[in-house]
Amino acid sequence: xQSVTQLGSHVSVSEGALVLLRCNYSSSVxxxxxxxxxYPNQGLQLLLxxxxxxxxxxxxxxxxxxxxxSETSFHLTKPSAHMSDAAEYFCAVSQNFGxxxxxxxxxxxxxxxx
Amino acid sequence: DSGVTQTxxxxxxxxxxxxxxxxxxxSGDLSVYWYQQxxxxxxxxxxxxxxxEERAKGNILERFSAQQFPDLHSELNLSSLELGDSAxxxxxxxxxxxxxxxxxxxxxxxxxxVL
Numbered sequence: 001x002q003s004v005t006q007l008g009s010h011v012s013v014s015e016g017a018l019v020l021l022r023c024n025y026s027s028s029v030x031x032x033x034x035x036x037x038x039y040p041n042q043g044l045q046l047l048l049x050x051x052x053x054x055x056x057x058x059x060x061x062x063x064x065x066x067x068x069x070s071e072t073s074f075h076l077t078k079p080s081a082h083m084s085d086a087a088e089y090f091c092a093v094s095q096n097f098g099x100x101x102x103x104x105x106x107x108x109x110x111x112x113x114x
Numbered sequence: 115d116s117g118v119t120q121t122x123x124x125x126x127x128x129x130x131x132x133x134x135x136x137x138x139x140x141s142g143d144l145s146v147y148w149y150q151q152x153x154x155x156x157x158x159x160x161x162x163x164x165x166x167e168e169r170a171k172g173n174i175l176e177r178f179s180a181q182q183f184p185d186l187h188s189e190l191n192l193s194s195l196e197l198g199d200s201a202x203x204x205x206x207x208x209x210x211x212x213x214x215x216x217x218x219x220x221x222x223x224x225x226x227x228v229l
Contacts, residue, residue, distance in 0.1 A: 043220030
């Protein structure tokens, strides 16, 4: 069975500070990993994904994540937080590139302090 | 705008009732997924349809059923509703599985409140 664990249900950072949202995964086979963002009253939107190849992946809005197999982690970072980054972020894992039964973490709510 | 349309956006009903949630996927997407988002259980995968056929099943209760029609729109039917069924129900779609990009496109959800 596959799963993801997001450490910290709420994270607050000051505007301009580094954003770090943590995600650890468990998978019996090489995983496909995703970060999705949910803005208030909206559906989820893909930020970035790791499938194969380069372990550092870049996404939209200046976010990036690094796949570390040895640490079973896929943490999301952004060098400088912006007020518009306030949202809920979900890490997800799939064992199939066809996205069958994408398994989501419990989410991390990011608050940006002016 | 993801291109996935869900109706209704909000629905309030009573325990024991039955409701139908509707989803129109992005043009050309063959796969439709249903997810339930609640405060206590997070985002839970319910069921997936691919080109009219059930493809995968998750934590979907027997009181719930879904189908995908020839025009690829999908409906999620929830019956004998209980208070605990109150949640946000998301529909998502994706391209043909064999050419998958690994991305799901989500609708804005249908918020169900059971009183």
